[in-house]
Amino acid sequence: MLTAVDAEREAVAAGLAAAGAPGGGAEVVAAGVGPAAAAARAMHAMLTACGAGRRPGLVVSAGIGGGFAPAAPVGSLAVARTIVAADLGVRTGEGFTPVAELGFGRGEHYPPAGLSRAVADALGAAYGPVLTVGTVTGTAERAAELAARHPGAVAEGMEGFGVAEAAAQLGIPVLEIRAVSNAVGPRDRAAWRIGEALAALTAAFGKLPGILEVEAAHDDTDEPDEPGDTEDTGDR
Numbered sequence: 001m002l003t004a005v006d007a008e009r010e011a012v013a014a015g016l017a018a019a020g021a022p023g024g025g026a027e028v029v030a031a032g033v034g035p036a037a038a039a040a041r042a043m044h045a046m047l048t049a050c051g052a053g054r055r056p057g058l059v060v061s062a063g064i065g066g067g068f069a070p071a072a073p074v075g076s077l078a079v080a081r082t083i084v085a086a087d088l089g090v091r092t093g094e095g096f097t098p099v100a101e102l103g104f105g106r107g108e109h110y111p112p113a114g115l116s117r118a119v120a121d122a123l124g125a126a127y128g129p130v131l132t133v134g135t136v137t138g139t140a141e142r143a144a145e146l147a148a149r150h151p152g153a154v155a156e157g158m159e160g161f162g163v164a165e166a167a168a169q170l171g172i173p174v175l176e177i178r179a180v181s182n183a184v185g186p187r188d189r190a191a192w193r194i195g196e197a198l199a200a201l202t203a204a205f206g207k208l209p210g211i212l213e214v215e216a217a218h219d220d221t222d223e224p225d226e227p228g229d230t231e232d233t234g235d236r
C-alpha cells in the first residue's frame with residue numbers, strides 16, 4: 001500500500017490493524033507527494049519485497065484526494081476504474097493533447113476490472129477514472145476542462161499514475177483508492193476536511209482485507225478484465 005504522507009499511511013495502517021491485518025503481508029509506505037516520488041518509492045518497495053521472496057500480488061495507491069461533484073462528495077470514497085495521467089501531454093492554443101495521442105508511451109492504466117468494481121461496490125465508493133495531476137486543480141474552469149476530457153471522472157490525486165506505472169513495469173496489478181478531502185474546483189482551504197477523509201480511509205482499509213479475501217475466493221468466476229489491465233503493458 002502506497003500513500004503520499006505519514007498521516008495517510010497511519011490512517012491506512014490503522015484500518016488494516018482494525019481488520020486484524022496489521023501489515024499482515026501488506027506493507028504500508030509513505031512515498032512522498034507527486035507521481036515521480038510515488039513511482040520511485042513504489043518501485044523500491046516492490047523490488048525490496050521481491051528480493052526478500054515476498055512478491056506483492058497487488059499494489060494499492062491510497063490517500064486523500066479531490067472529488068468531482070456530484071459523484072464524490074467530501075468524506076466519500078472513490079475507487080479507480082482507470083488511473084489517468086491527466087496533465088501528461090502538450091498544451092497549445094488549441095487545447096491539450098494527451099501523451100498517448102502524441103505517440104509517446106501511455107497516459108492510462110487499467111486496474112483489474114472485476115476486482116476494482118467489487119472493491120468500489122463493497123466500499124460504497126464512486127467508481128470511475130481517477131486523475132493524477134502534477135498541479136492541484138484550483139479553478140472552476142480547470143475542473144470543468146478535466147471533467148469534459150475525462151467523462152465520469154470521480155477524483156483527482158497526485159500519485160496514482162506513478163504507482164501504477166511502477167507496478168506495470170513489474171506486471172503487478174494496481175488499485176487506487178481515494179478518500180475525498182475537498183472538491184475539485186475553486187481553491188478553498190477552509191472547506192478542506194482532511195480529518196474526515198482520513199477517517200474514511202481508515203474505515204475503507206478496515207474492510208479491504210475481507211473484500212480481497214472474498215474476491216480471491218471468487219477469482220475463478222471473475223469477469224474477464226477489460227482490455228489493458230495493468231499486467232498488459234501494451235500502450236493504449
Ligand SMILES: O=C(O)c1cccc(C(=O)CC[C@H]2O[C@@H](n3cnc4c(=O)[nH]cnc43)[C@H](O)[C@@H]2O)c1
Binds near residue numbers: 004033067157184189
Ligand atoms: O493548497 C491547496 O489549495 C491544495 C488543495 C488540494 C490539495 C493540496 C495539496 O497540496 C495536497 C496534495 C496531497 O493530497 C492529495 N490531494 C488532496 N486533494 C487533492 C486535490 O484536490 N487534487 C490533487 N491532489 C489532492 C494529493 O494526492 C497529494 O498527496 C493543496
